Amino acid sequence: MIVWPFRVAWAATWRVTLALSGLLAVTVVPVGLLFGALGGRAAAGPVLAFAVLLPGSVLVHEWAHAACAWRWAACRTRREVVPVGGWRRAGVRRPRLPVRFDVATTVAGPLAGAASGLLLFAAVPGAGSSALLCGALCLPFAAHLLSLAPSAADGRALLAALAPEGSTP
DSSP: OOHHHHHHHHHHHHHHHHHHHHHHHHHHHHHHHHHHHHHOHHHHHHHHHHHHHHHHHHHHHHHHHHHHHHHTSOOOSTTTSEEEEOSSOEEEEOOOOOHHHHHHHHHHHHHHHHHGGGHHHHHSTTTTTTHHHHHHHHGGGGGGGGGGSTTSHHHHHHHHHHSOTTOOO
């Protein structure tokens, strides 16, 4: 159940994840190392965990879409859920489903991506001492929720799912 949706999500997101990892390696990792030199492991841990978890959250976002389409919508053939990805965006194309499954599948990605930011608190030993830093670093993960805006791909999919059959949102 988990392996095939993960492969779809990886095929859709590897380019975006690689590009984001490279950007964070150049910008955030030196800051984390500087924090480590000045404040010790408690200061460097959240910053370095952020550099690893943020690219991973893109993968989690698309995996949640693929896993929900696979599980809830009974998409049982590999041709029904297709990875669509490039260097600037990632996605999973799937057939239109009954309304409750379509809404759940559309919303699952942004919620899973945003929730993956909470792993900063679990992944960093002694995160309680740097809770303010961890909290600030969790904010970019909330950007996954912006994908539910009507101008974004997930937002358009949500509007299409909620639109009456045969109408165009």
